[in-house]
Amino acid sequence: MPEKSVNSLGGFLLVMVVVGYACLLLIGPIIALINEAFSESIGQIIHSIIQADALEALSLTVVISFFTVIIDGVLGLLVAWVLVRHKFWGRDFFNSLVDIPFVISPVIVGYVMIVLFGRLGWFKFIPIAFTPYAMLLVTVFVTLPFVIREVMPVLASLSNEQEEAAYTLGASRWYSFRRVIFPALRPALMYGLVLSLARSLGEFGAAAVAGGAIQGATENATIYIFRSLHDRNDIGAYSMALLLGIISIVILLLMNILKAKESKGN
Amino acid sequence: MQLATPLKKSATIKATPQVDYAAWGLRATALTYLSIMILLPLYVVFTSGLREGIEFFWNAVTQAQAIFALKLTLTTAAIMTLINMLMGTLTAYVIVRYRFWGKVILDAMIDLPFAIPTLVTGLMLVLLYGPQTTLGAFFKDTWDIRIIFSPIGIVLALLFLGFPFVTRSVQPIFEQMDVHQPEASYTLGASSWYTFRRVIFPYIRPAMLTGGLLGFARALGEFGAIVLVAGNIPLKTQTAAVYIYGQVEGGNLPAASAVSVILVSISLLVTLLVEWLQRRNSHA
Numbered sequence: 001m002p003e004k005s006v007n008s009l010g011g012f013l014l015v016m017v018v019v020g021y022a023c024l025l026l027i028g029p030i031i032a033l034i035n036e037a038f039s040e041s042i043g044q045i046i047h048s049i050i051q052a053d054a055l056e057a058l059s060l061t062v063v064i065s066f067f068t069v070i071i072d073g074v075l076g077l078l079v080a081w082v083l084v085r086h087k088f089w090g091r092d093f094f095n096s097l098v099d100i101p102f103v104i105s106p107v108i109v110g111y112v113m114i115v116l117f118g119r120l121g122w123f124k125f126i127p128i129a130f131t132p133y134a135m136l137l138v139t140v141f142v143t144l145p146f147v148i149r150e151v152m153p154v155l156a157s158l159s160n161e162q163e164e165a166a167y168t169l170g171a172s173r174w175y176s177f178r179r180v181i182f183p184a185l186r187p188a189l190m191y192g193l194v195l196s197l198a199r200s201l202g203e204f205g206a207a208a209v210a211g212g213a214i215q216g217a218t219e220n221a222t223i224y225i226f227r228s229l230h231d232r233n234d235i236g237a238y239s240m241a242l243l244l245g246i247i248s249i250v251i252l253l254l255m256n257i258l259k260a261k262e263s264k265g266n
Numbered sequence: 267m268q269l270a271t272p273l274k275k276s277a278t279i280k281a282t283p284q285v286d287y288a289a290w291g292l293r294a295t296a297l298t299y300l301s302i303m304i305l306l307p308l309y310v311v312f313t314s315g316l317r318e319g320i321e322f323f324w325n326a327v328t329q330a331q332a333i334f335a336l337k338l339t340l341t342t343a344a345i346m347t348l349i350n351m352l353m354g355t356l357t358a359y360v361i362v363r364y365r366f367w368g369k370v371i372l373d374a375m376i377d378l379p380f381a382i383p384t385l386v387t388g389l390m391l392v393l394l395y396g397p398q399t400t401l402g403a404f405f406k407d408t409w410d411i412r413i414i415f416s417p418i419g420i421v422l423a424l425l426f427l428g429f430p431f432v433t434r435s436v437q438p439i440f441e442q443m444d445v446h447q448p449e450a451s452y453t454l455g456a457s458s459w460y461t462f463r464r465v466i467f468p469y470i471r472p473a474m475l476t477g478g479l480l481g482f483a484r485a486l487g488e489f490g491a492i493v494l495v496a497g498n499i500p501l502k503t504q505t506a507a508v509y510i511y512g513q514v515e516g517g518n519l520p521a522a523s524a525v526s527v528i529l530v531s532i533s534l535l536v537t538l539l540v541e542w543l544q545r546r547n548s549h550a
Contacts, residue, residue: 001443005365010458018360019372021353025426026378029390036393075299082296086289094297096541097304102480103533104307105487105507108526111514112307115314115523122310141303173288195380202383205489205507209514222385222490229389229494238393241386248381255381256374 033245037238045239054240056216057224060132064207064220065200068139072196076147077189083148084155101144109138110209130212135220138206143196150192151185158184187262194258198251202244308530315527318520326524331500335509336528342417342505343485346424351478354432355470361433362440376434379427384490387426391419391495415497420505423491428481435477439470472547476540483536486529 006012037045048054083095101109116122117129128134158181166176204222211218215227221240228237316323326332361373379387395401395413405411413419443466451461489507496503498512506529513522 001362001440001445003365004363011364014356015360015364015366018353018357019366019368022357022372022375022429025422025429026375029387029394029426032394032399033386033390075296078292079296079300082293086293088293094300096537097300099537099541100304100308100534103483103487103537105489105510105526105529105533107489107507107511107514108311108487108530109307111510111519111522111526112310114514115310115519116306141307144303198381202386202490204383204385205493205511209511222383225385225389226493237389241389244383244386245390248378248383248386252374252378252381255377 030245033238033241037235037242040235044235045242048236048239049243051236053215053219054224054236057219057221057240060219061201061221064132064136064139065197067136068143068200069193069197071140072143072147073189073193076144076192077151077185080148080151080155084152098145098148101142106138106142106203106205107209109141109206113138113210129210130214130218132211132218134210135207135218138210139200139203142203142206143199146195146199147189147192150188150195154185154188187258191255191258191262194251194254198248201247311523311526311530314519315523322520323524323527326521327528329521331504332509332521332525334501335504335506336525338417338420338504339486339506339529340532342420342424343482346421346428346485347478347482349425350428350432350481351474354429354477355436355474357433358436358440362437376430379429384427384488385494388423388491388494391423391426395419395422414495415499415503417503419495420492420503423495424485424488427488427491428485431481431484432474432477435480436470436473439473443469472543476543479536479540479543483533483540486533486536
């Protein structure tokens with residue numbers, strides 16, 4: 001459908017309704033947070049962010065997100081490759097499995113960790129429940145689909161010609177993957193990784209249950225917000241929420257730049 | 267999905283048939299990873315939910331609090347989905363069809379719910395509509411409506427999270443749509459409503475439905491955005507995910523696992539339905 005300028009009353013009303021709805025739903029809450037956080041001075045906000053427990057929570061979030069993105073990148077690429085390029089019995093089944101983390105409640109994911117790795121768990125010889133390792137594992141679970149779902153359609157739409165040319169010229173499979181296929185997948189991979197990053201920076205439910213939300217040990221940035229609200233440390237909670245909000249707006253910008261690049265590339 | 271042709275490759279490049287160990291290694295790694303990460307947790311949910319026996323399971327899920335939580339989850343998610351299908355489709359249409367100031371920003375903003383932590387979403391809604399805020403007090407005094415600590419707040423939080431699903435699902439369909447069809451309909455004297463109902467709607471319906479159902483499935487398990495907004499009041503604002511959280515925290519794992527079985531089963535059914543719809547549409 002081609003684009004047209006708003007030339008009728010009906011069109012004008014439609015645009016107004018949609019813009020109004022989006023502003024009310026998405027912008028209103030953000031303004032409320034900014035407004036509330038800045039009822040204190042900027043000095044206060046910075047002061048509450050550089051508290052030891054806030055910094056500790058932030059660094060746990062950053063470390064877990066870092067490892068999540070690496071695992072998602074490597075294994076996501078691998079799974080996408082196998083699902084698109086290999087033909088095997090049960091392929092459709094494994095393909096549908098990939099979407100499941102999207103729809104399983106994070107609380108249930110966390111609770112499964114306790115059943116598996118708790119002191120009385122199935123694998124009690126690996127007692128990682130209530131440790132950052134369990135938080136990493138659930139974060140990898142909830143972000144698992146992003147890279148795979150972004151990379152698969154691009155991989156499937158690649159034509160074989162370039163690849164076959166590379167083989168014909170004597171390139172090894174690894175070399176032709178690195179030099180021919182990977183560059184074509186990179187934009188989709190990056191987009192998937194940014195989605196993973198956003199989700200892992202903000203994961204709350206699964207991380208809180210699997211990690212046990214122990215202050216100073218398994219408290220990430222969102223759990224810090226939750227505890228601060230309970231402790232009536234409002235400014236601490238608002239400052240951290242503001243910081244996470246700013247990071248997510250940067251991520252959103254990044255997503256749009258990547259998407260623009262991707263559509264230009266096609 | 268398109269299939270690549272590994273057969274052709276091996277025929278042209280390798281003359282002697284041999285076992286491709288590298289490919290087997292890749293496949294084994296990928297499938298082991300998926301099995302451990304996804305099949306194992308599913309297995310855990312179902313076996314630990316049913317381990318105490320059917321009778322215990324039945325008692326646990328028919329507790330008044332559990333039933334209420336499941337019902338509240340389903341109704342709030344369903345209401346959100348209906349509003350979302352309407353507003354998401356309108357948004358997609360406006361973005362594709364019209365040129366107006368701020369459109370790029372609007373288009374970019376739609377992915378915001380994917381970027382922002384859900385707990386922050388919940389906190390922002392409390393700060394906007396909470397009982398101590400201007401807006402919250404206004405709704406309370408004028409219409410005696412509480413938004414926060416009520417199901418309305420839950421629906422609002424879910425609307426925020428679900429916004430991208432329908433819009434991003436319908437948008438490409440509008441982009442591909444041939445403008446001649448609705449124009450032919452107008453030329454033949456049809457009203458805009460009739461044209462929408464008979465020409466445009468059947469065309470976008472599958473995308474609306476899959477987008478709506480995906481958002482619905484996602485909403486069923488939502489925790490972070492809801493826990494602050496709903497306030498965790500049993501039999502009033504406690505959704506299934508919040509109920510499960512409470513049971514886990516209270517050390518009552520069997521009750522948590524029983525309700526998890528129901529919630530996961532519903533989510534899986536919805537996912538299967540979406541997949542079936544997508545497959546049917548791609549064949550049509």
